[in-house]
Amino acid sequence: MEKREINRGCMEANTLAIIDCSAGFHSHKDSREAKEDRIDFLEAVRAASVVPENGTPPTKKMVEAVFTILRAGESLELVMSSYELLNEIEMHFPRVYISESSGNGPPELVVVKEAWLPFMVSLDVMPSEKETDRRKACPLFDPNGFHELILGLAEMAYKTIPQRLDTKYLVNVLEGDFVPRFNTYEESLNWNILRECVLNMLLASRRINFKVLMKDCLYTICALCQDYAGNHNESECSESSSEKSSENHNTDVVIALFEAQRATCMAMQKLLIMILELDMSKQQAHMLCLTNRSDGMRTPVVEIILDELTYQRNKLPTFLQVFNDPKWKLEIIVQYLLKYTKPSVHTRRSNGPLENSTFVGVLKSFSDGSSTGNIIKKLNVEEVQLLLAHAFLAYISMATQQHVAAMPDCNKAVLDSSSLVEISKNVATAFDSLREVDEEIQISSLGKEALFTAAFIISTS
Incomplete structure (x- = not known):
């Protein structure tokens, strides 16, 4: 171990000497020379850590220097x-991973606490003047800075690439920390594992307004989707600084901008799915009395999304188009439709997997022209068929995924063919009811x- 630390120290000194990290990012060297440095x-760090089969992990200073280069955004390369x-x-x-089981013992969650993180999540008080000065020279994000980055994404469409890749990388870090913890929690129901994840600590900070x-996040998803889908002219692409204006007509930059837009x-x-x-896990832990006062309470994000889509209906088509997680898309659509259907089918789940009967219950509200007519007094026909089509296709996607996942293990629960046929028949009936209420209805391409798809499933049953 001592030899390893010595090697890491030498590696850090040698690589950082290339750019002189203490002043390298603010030096007066020729820009071309600084870029080459x-x-x-970057090549030295990759050669020392990534290329070798048993490479040495880079030190915190080295990774922070790489992140600083990303945030500086001085060239596309x-x-x-x-x-x-x-x-x-x-x-x-990885900072967090699940170790392979040794012997008969179960796999264990491993957290490398000394690994570098691009977040400062422990600061829940206003920083001192000394701390503020340190943060100005440091590329790390605190909760408020992370919120400001998200807020600015949609407003700076077609500006700089670094901010977009900042976000993509930060979400990758959050995912790498969250997913192993979430998988372990599902097996063990140990809430402490998720309580200590970076995402939970970030969202629990008193320095951000979770609902805002x-x-x-919702607004940014919709705005970015419209942008990279081509709602803006490529000629609108512009860089934030005059030094980069000459790159506007560079094909590589245009392609990179659109790719960064899509990736963001x-x-x-x-991020929203996590x-x-x-x-959902916190709600489950609360019902099992695993949470305490320190966990706090906040409005579930599903309710925030539903409220926003209810009062900003112009966002609904775009959100449904871009949000492609079938499980949560179906959940959101079902809960959205429950606002306008019979109270008798309102079976909002509190935890656990989605219940098929909930979607069936919503579809049965469209079983005749009378009940359908009452619904479209609150929702127009176009919105109803959009919601029904997206929900059904999400349900089919879930059925396919569960079937593939269950193939190696026949004991796993799978959506059986009878439920698929029932859902398909109810979808066809719902569209027939819409035609009965509005004889001039124009069925969309998605509808x-x-x-x-429903007719195919019914015919092959």
Whole structure:
């Protein structure tokens, strides 16, 4: 171990000497020379840690220097190289992972506490003047800084690439910390494992407004989706600084901007799904009396999404188009429709997996023209068929995933063919009821896809 520490110290000194980390990012060296130094530094870190089969993990200072290069965003080459290197480091040297079982013992969750993190989640009080000065020279994000980054994503469409890759990388870090913990929690129901995850500590901070953060996430997902889908002209692409203006017409930059746009949108969706899973686990832990006063209480993110989509209905089509997690899409749509259907089918779940009967119950509210007519007095026909089509296709996707997952193990629960046929028949009936209420209805392309799928399932049953 002592030899390992000595080697790490030498490696850190040698690599950081290339850029002189103490002043390298604010030096007056020629920009081309500084860029070459940073490229050499990134290559040195990769050669020392990532390329060898048993490479030595980079030190905190080394990883922080790589992250600083990403955030500085001085050239497309540096931005992409530093971003890729950071992800390679995360892959090769995870901070949290599940160890392989030794002997008859179960796998264990391993947390490398000395690993570098791009977050400061322990500061829940206003920083002192000394701490503020330190943070100005440090690239780390505190909870408020993370919120500000998300808030600015949709507002700076087609500006700089680094902010978008910052977000993508930060979400990757949160995912790497959350997923092993979540999988272990599902096996052990040990809430402490999830209580200590970075995401939970980030969201529990008193320095951010959780409800506002979730609304900003939703708005950002919708805005970014519209942007990279082509709602803006490529000629609108612009860099934030005059030094980068000459790159606007560079094909590589345009392609990178669109790719960064798409990746950021998917990262925001991934963040939202992790928070949904965290909320569900916390609610389950609360029902099992595993939480305490320190865990606090907050509005579930599902309710925040439902309220936002209810009062901002123009966001509904875009959100349903881009949000592609079938489990949570179905949950959100069912809960959305429950607001406008019969109270008798309102069976909001508190924990556990989605109940098929909930979706069946909602569909049965469209079983005749009379009940359907009452619903479309509150929701228009276009919104109803959009919701029904997306919900049905999400249900089919869930059925497919569960079937594939259960193939090696016949004891796992699978959505059986009878439930699929029942759902398909109810979907067809619901669209027939819509036609009965509105004879001039124009079935959307997505609605036609849902009806075709339902007819195929029924015909082959």
